[in-house]
Amino acid sequence: MPQKIIIDADPGIGDALAIAIALADPELDVIALTAVGGAVSAVQAGRNLQALVEALDPPKWPRIGQADGAQRMVEAECAAPSPDWQTHQRLLHGTHGLGDWPVASADLHHPRDAAKLMTELARDYPDEITLLTLGPLSNVALAADRDAGFLGSLRSLVCLAGTVASEGDVTAVAEFNVFHHPEAARVVLKSPTMKSIVPRDVSQRAMLTFDQFDRLGLTESTRCGGLFRHLLPFALRAHRQHLGVEGIWLAELTALAAVSQPRLFKQTTLSVDVETEGRLTRGMTVFDRRQQPAWHHNVEALLEVDTQGVLDYFVQMLRRAG
Numbered sequence: 001m002p003q004k005i006i007i008d009a010d011p012g013i014g015d016a017l018a019i020a021i022a023l024a025d026p027e028l029d030v031i032a033l034t035a036v037g038g039a040v041s042a043v044q045a046g047r048n049l050q051a052l053v054e055a056l057d058p059p060k061w062p063r064i065g066q067a068d069g070a071q072r073m074v075e076a077e078c079a080a081p082s083p084d085w086q087t088h089q090r091l092l093h094g095t096h097g098l099g100d101w102p103v104a105s106a107d108l109h110h111p112r113d114a115a116k117l118m119t120e121l122a123r124d125y126p127d128e129i130t131l132l133t134l135g136p137l138s139n140v141a142l143a144a145d146r147d148a149g150f151l152g153s154l155r156s157l158v159c160l161a162g163t164v165a166s167e168g169d170v171t172a173v174a175e176f177n178v179f180h181h182p183e184a185a186r187v188v189l190k191s192p193t194m195k196s197i198v199p200r201d202v203s204q205r206a207m208l209t210f211d212q213f214d215r216l217g218l219t220e221s222t223r224c225g226g227l228f229r230h231l232l233p234f235a236l237r238a239h240r241q242h243l244g245v246e247g248i249w250l251a252e253l254t255a256l257a258a259v260s261q262p263r264l265f266k267q268t269t270l271s272v273d274v275e276t277e278g279r280l281t282r283g284m285t286v287f288d289r290r291q292q293p294a295w296h297h298n299v300e301a302l303l304e305v306d307t308q309g310v311l312d313y314f315v316q317m318l319r320r321a322g
Contacts (some may be wrong), residue, residue: 004128004155005251005259006118008037009252010135011048012097013235018134018252019049020224021314023058024321027260030058031129032121034065034114038135038180039089042099043068045135046111048096051103056223065114065139071321081170081179092238099234101227115142122153132259133159134252135171136177141184142177144191151188157195160255161185162272162285164301168200171283178274186274189285189299196267196300198258199285203251206310210236210246216318226322250310257310258302266304266314271295 003030009015022030033053035045053061064267081089096103118139122129129155133140140157142148161177162185168174177188178185189195200255213232218225235248271288273295275281288295 002027003130003133003259004029004031006030006032006034006121006129008034008036008095008114008118008133008135008139009049010036010040010042010045011052012039012247013099013231013250014250014252015039015134016048016052016098016231017250018256019052020056020202020321021225021253022256022260023056023062023241024224024317026320029060030062030116031125032063032065034117034139035067035138035265036114036133037067037137038177039093040225044096047103048098048235051098052227055227063112063117066111073288081176085170086241088189091242092235094234099231099238101230101234109146109180114139115146118143119147119150120217122147122150125130126153127155129154130156130158130259132255133157133161133177134255136180137161137184137188138181141181141187144187151191151193152194152289154193157188157193158198158255158259159195160183160203160251161189162197163200164270164285164287164303166199168284169200171280173281175285176281178285182274182276182283184282185285186276189272189274192296192298194298194300196258196302197272198251198255198302199302200251202265202302202305203254204249205305206250206254206307207245207247208232208236208250208311208314212247212311216315222322228318231279247310250314253314254305254310261309261313264306264309265302267300267302269297270299271297272299272301
């Protein structure tokens with residue numbers, strides 16, 4: 001039976017790629033997509049999710065959760081990256097997050113609050129849902145605040161978040177999804193419920209190169225192929241021009257693979273906390289890696305990955321979508 005999954009995202013070309021593959025994966029039943037502010041605003045994230053579902057038109061449409069007033073208030077209080085970082089993100093992902101692909105979706109007439117939708121589905125399907133987060137953890141923290149039993153009622157929680165031994169991206173030590181709202185990340189990651197994290201240490205290992213993209217043979221004859229023919233060339237050109245790399249990192253797809261293809265990963269049980277106050281270290285994920293740690297273990301950190309396996313998974317699902 002397919003694994004029920006909710007994807008919480010702030011799309012983002014990488015998020016769009018992972019969502020499209022998730023909708024094509026027969027091992028996954030994507031029951032909901034929820035929008036969170038991060039790489040784009042919470043409102044834009046909702047529009048992007050709606051536009052992606054309309055463009056892909058899967059046999060079973062997932063429910064879509066939008067940001068409500070509480071999430072938008074949270075977004076206003078979140079740590080703002082530097083203007084240079086924001087410009088950098090727009091150059092890599094476009095003004096609205098999806099390159100130059102036109103987001104033609106209108107806002108939903110009766111939007112569902114993302115955090116409320118999460119808690120309702122978790123109550124409807126106790127111990128059955130995997131929640132995959134590709135953006136900041138604002139929605140998850142709101143859901144946990146509204147329902148004390150929410151995190152414990154999930155089958156699993158997998159977060160694309162943090163860094164164990166690698167450098168940060170938005171600052172020297174902080175990864176964006178944690179830095180954007182470290183208070184929410186601390187609530188979620190420090191909770192006693194065991195969860196998995198996909199840190200930068202592994203999420204930045206799988207890369208799609210120009211040559212690999214050419215070998216995909218994408219055409220406009222399929223919805224997924226047509227979408228990727230718009231998104232991927234923009235991302236490849238932007239990464240070459242602004243970062244000097246001959247490819248794009250498949251961080252979000254790697255996180256999805258951690259749910260669908262766990263055999264590709266090796267994990268280590270660790271203890272984590274999040275720095276929320278340091279001037280230089282705000283948003284840093286701090287792990288107690290002492291020989292005799294004083295903290296209780298609260299995460300499974302995925303620290304090894306079969307990168308070729310991730311790429312093979314991507315190609316296989318893309319062919320299936322076609």
